[in-house]
Amino acid sequence: MTDLLIKGALLVDGTGAPARTADVAVSAGRIEAVGDLGGQAAAQVVEAGGRMVCPGFVDVHSHSDLALISNPRAHSKIRQGVTTEVLGNCGLGVLPLEAGTDTAALRAAVAFIDVDPAVDWAWRDLAGYRAALTAAGPSVNTASLVGHLPLRAAAVGFADRPATTSERARMCELLAAALDDGAVGLSTGLIYAPASYADEAELVTLAGVVAAYGGVFAWHLRDYTDGLAESVRQAVRVAEASGCRTQISHLAAVGRRNWGGVARALRLIEAADADVRADVYPYLAGSANLSQLLPGWAHDGGEAAMRRRLRDPRVRGRIRAEWADRWWDWPDVFVDGSPLATDDDALDLVAEGGNAVAMVAFGRSEDDLLAALAHPATVIGSDGFALDPAGPTGRGTPHPRSYGCYPRLLRHHVGPGRLTLEQAVHKCTGAPAKLFGLAGRGSIRAGAAADLLLLDLEKIEDLSTFAHPHRYPAGIDLVVVNGAVVIDDGVHTGARPGRVLRSQTEVNP
Structure with a gap:
């Protein structure tokens, strides 16, 4: 018997194809069938009543590396419809930790993502970190980038100087080992020390390793302010020199005097003789x-x-x-x-x-944001964390994107003169899954992983604000991860069916 049958839904399948009415059947963690399924029997039947069913959102820009070990139920992400997170962004990674690396200094360097100091960094490499994530048993799927900061800390340390030839070679060895272990690429954060001390030769060398593995090089640019255009040019130069697929992180022009800079950055991306994309979140403020x-x-x-x-x-x-x-x-x-x-x-x-x-x-331009959201080279990434408002990760006043990024997109940026519903969903599902080689994710088709959302488009709303960020959104009625119901009628069931994914993996890693 089919495990789950969603009947009479408005199907937006993640490919960008026009919405249509359909039933979706789920069995053994996969989508069994899509279409008019008539009187098919199922252990659980959900009458959609015209609500939208779509793939679970693939958050390409997450900082939940440590948050998911503290908060494996992933409350703030799963409740806004995220079913897969790409970790290790902005160079702020948690591996490798070579013998001799000053772990305390590295942990201090990436303190922005260290939202629960009680989490023990007991791993040394990606295999160990994957084991720690698997043991935690998160409610969401994860894929990992390798962070430039720990690579440089391991090979060079924290000094303000270029890496030597032998140090670059060591970074490449450590990067290749992580890619062998299933990393989906590399990230850098060229505003964060010690990655900020890297010269272009170092970036090209590392990008070449990523290109050889077919991975993605994600860039927190050197400057999003007065030097945005030159920073984009550097990312493009490295992409063209190495042949590496490149993802510019959280594209924005920061500072009122730089308004209009996003349009210029997008023209540079369009002109690139390389595969260069960008991610963006739908807010007029950033956080770091x-x-x-x-x-x-x-x-x-x-x-x-x-x-x-x-x-x-x-x-x-x-x-x-x-x-x-x-x-x-x-x-x-x-x-x-x-x-x-x-x-x-x-x-x-x-x-x-x-x-x-x-x-x-604050201090960003809405015109810049709209230009980034509308461009075909962009996908959506929250730049947020999987937080638990009742736990250690729920302290302080974080950016509301950790709770409301995707509902905000659907509520405020879909409609006449903005994105179509199909475009918005594609930017959150099929496009990011394809970019990071997450086979079987991001679309609703027979045989794909059963990562599904049932949303009420009349009620969808981000309720998290800058003053009161720890609030869950409205309108996310059902969230299914690998065939297991995690959110049912807006309530977390306690299920933790997430998997640690590899690039180009099939549905079952």
Whole structure:
């Protein structure tokens, strides 16, 4: 007997094809049949009543690397319809951890994603991390990128200098080992030390390894502000030199004086003689560690050295002088829900809390956002975390994208003059699954993995706000992962059927 039968749904299948009415049958974790299934019997029958059924959302830009071990039920992601997360973005990875690597220094460098300090980093490589994820048993599927920060920490350390030839070779060896273990690619964060100290030769060398494995190189660009265009040109140059498929992360033009920059960046992507894409989230504010606003030299030697420098009045004076022509205004920068007022406010916070101090920064253009969302080279990525408002990961005032990215897209960016429903769903499902080689995910067809959503389009709404972020959305009625019902009538069933995926894997890894 069929395990689950969804009847009379508005089917948006993830391919971009026109919506149609259909039934969907699920058996043994896979989609058994799609169409007019008549009186087919099933253990569980759900009458859709015209509600939309679509594939589960594939979040290509997640920072849940540690959050999922703390919160395997993945509350904030699964409740907004995410069934697969691509981890390890912005270079802020959690592996490899070679013998001799200063693990405490690395953990401090990626503190932005270290949302539960109780999580023990007991792994050394991707195989060990995959085992830790599997043991945690998350409700969502996961695929992993390799982070540039831990690669550089392992081979070079935290100094502000180019890598030597032998150090680049060691990074390539570590990267290849992770790709052999099933990583879907590499990510860099060229604003985050020590990856920010990499020169273009290092980036081309690493990209060549990724290209040999058919993976994706995801880029947190060196600059999203005054230097956005040149930063995109660098990503394009590396893609063209290496032949590596490239994904520019959270494309945006940051700072009011840079409004209009996204259109120019998209033209550079269109002109590239390489496969270059971008991800975007539907908000006019971003979030990252506050310390990224410091000049690069202030990070030399790691977080502890940075915090010591910020206690030196001469160093603070030098930073204030470099900030004189800054792209931001302090009232646009919030920490724990409150705006900053002065340079010294920011410097005091970073000196005390290091890279763990998170900011939410406003000051973006809606026209830029709409241009990015509409472009055929973009897909949707939340840039968020799998948070539990009742657990250790529920502290503070995070960006609402962790709870509401996908419902917000469907509520506010689908309609006349914006995306069609089919385009929006494709950007969240089929397109990202294809980009990262996640075979059997992202579409509704016979034989595919049964990652499914049942949504009420009249009620879909993101309820998470910047003032009150820990709120689940409305309108997500049913979430199915690998054939198991995880969200039923908006309630988490406790099921944790997620799988750790490999690039180009079949439905069952």
